[in-house]
Amino acid sequence: MLKGKNVLLGISGSIAAYKSALLCRELIKKGANVKVLMTPDAVGFITPLTLSTLSKNPVYSEYSDKKTGEWNNHVELAKWADFFLLAPATQNTIAKMANGICDNLLLATYFSMQNKTYFAPAMDLDMFKHPSNQQNIERLEGFGNVLIPSENGELASGLVGEGRMAEVENIIKAISSQDRSWVGKKVVITAGPTYEAIDPVRFIGNHSSGKMGYALAEKALNKGAEVILISGPTQLTAPKGAKLIQIKSAGEMLAAVRAQEANLYICAAAVADYTVTTPSDQKIKKKTETLSIELTPTVDILAEIGANKKEGDFVVGFALETNNEVENAQSKMQRKNCDMIILNSLWDKGAGFGGNDNKITILHKDNNIQNFELKSKSAVAQDIIDSIQSKWLV
Ligand SMILES: Cc1cc2nc3c(=O)[nH]c(=O)nc-3n(C[C@H](O)[C@H](O)[C@H](O)COP(=O)(O)O)c2cc1C
Incomplete structure (x- = not known):
């Protein structure tokens, strides 16, 4: 070369x-x-x-x-x-x-x-x-x-x-090794949090920064892939060359994913499991001692992608677990028909939401398990992309 x-x-x-x-x-x-x-x-x-x-x-x-x-x-x-x-x-x-x-x-x-x-x-x-x-x-x-x-x-x-x-x-x-072997492949990456509206000014959200998903988009672009980055609200700039689709709620993210047909899906977004059943169209006033908000489950985007997976597609999910981490992540991989799960443990200091670093374990469908050190999210993204490459398109 x-x-x-x-x-x-x-x-x-x-x-x-x-x-x-x-x-x-x-x-x-x-x-x-x-x-x-x-x-x-x-x-x-x-x-x-x-x-x-x-x-x-x-x-x-x-x-x-x-x-x-x-x-x-x-x-x-x-x-x-x-x-x-x-x-x-x-x-x-x-x-x-x-x-x-x-x-x-x-x-x-x-x-x-x-x-x-x-x-x-x-x-x-x-x-x-x-x-x-x-x-x-x-x-x-x-x-x-x-x-x-x-x-x-x-x-x-x-x-x-x-x-x-x-x-x-x-x-x-x-x-x-700057191989461009993903040229001609379409990659959908979801990133960031989702916001579920309570009323026009309030929402239920989470602390996801989107950094992991954006870093993955960067590395997939380096491989020559066409990258669709479907992102909840973040402070980040999309990498040059990625097509950014900005959404707010889990429902919007689902619709954006459904509108794409890709070869590789990496679901790094922290999607709400529940959404507000009936958001108020007026700002809710402080009138009562307590306030109950009814929530309805959202559609599981990863499970839907897994269920519709075509021959040759590759689906990657993320799991944040607090107990029986590996067993739970393996069960998630089977239930949702994924090829790979990136496991974050809540017990790993410095890993997960918000920060610049992450510590992951990669679980493969063939029961292979890879453990990694605490690294910058950019370096973690490279490990994930390399690991996908070792199982996909081989
Ligand atoms: C002995 C010595 C070692 C240094 N090593 C580093 C280094 O490894 N990385 C770094 O960012 N700066 C290091 N610095 C500081 C840079 O040399 C300094 O910021 C300089 O202005 C860099 O200029 P440049 O980026 O134009 O080359 C070192 C300075 C000294 C005196």
Whole structure:
């Protein structure tokens, strides 16, 4: 996959920059043509001489050559590249890419790219976890850039945790395995909460943020699929390329799902089990000591999809369980005719609704069970997509 490809290797100012020399050598070994771009700060971490020797090309870090005044044309560099690989990606450079700040040659080239950009974050545990950094990473993915997830391990500071730049072999694997084998496949993903109206201003809802479903949409798009994202109310921006259908209630979500015919369904939404039998068309006044609201069960969307499943379709559900987790999830998979269930346990700290992380167990129809560590929702989404791929279309 890398043979003959023009790769712009971007390096920003992280201690992990020493690994970029090995990465450059590996890319060359695999037959790629490599040009290296460095931020001015990155030059303090690894010398341009090392990288120009390994890449067999000049290394660019300034807008112009200080001696000759010649312009290092960022537009030409961006046009030349089949893809841009930023490894390591610092918190600073990620933040600038996510917010349109263009104050060096590497950034100007990134903003001029027409082809894909991959980025491999590298930073200390607390920097990595900071909500601003997590938000910027999500934003970058939302722009269609491909995240090469950081790994767990010992960090240069001595801390241990997530934030270590992916190992060179894993970066090579990530860019080589950018398979587009889902081209021609239609994927419906449900995400977020549903709101069941009580009256024109009140509703019964839940705390689902939609992050898991949106991250899954991003990863399915990377595989080349057509993605229909049916979403309840969230604060999120749909990934570039996804068709977003916004709904509010469980009934609207059901109607939106029924209107689609897909090959793969991933039901990540937290859909209300009950809806208000007769919502008031006027705001309910505070008149009585107590107020009872009658609820009626909603249609089980996952069960309906499972019941209508055609040969070759693949159906994935989510289960949040509090006791006998695996048994209950397996029973849900059978009852609803699913191919896979993603199990969240309420007892796993940091997992589930709202946050940026999730810890899952994947249950397959063939009784295979995969347990995963606590990871960012983006990394979890990749695990889920990889797991679907291992059973579907094989
Ligand atoms: C020794 C050292 C190691 C650093 N390692 C990292 C790192 O791994 N990740 C990171 O985001 N910033 C790291 N920084 C901070 C960045 O170098 C700093 O934010 C710089 O402004 C980044 O500029 P750039 O993104 O333009 O390359 C480090 C700084 C020092 C002095």
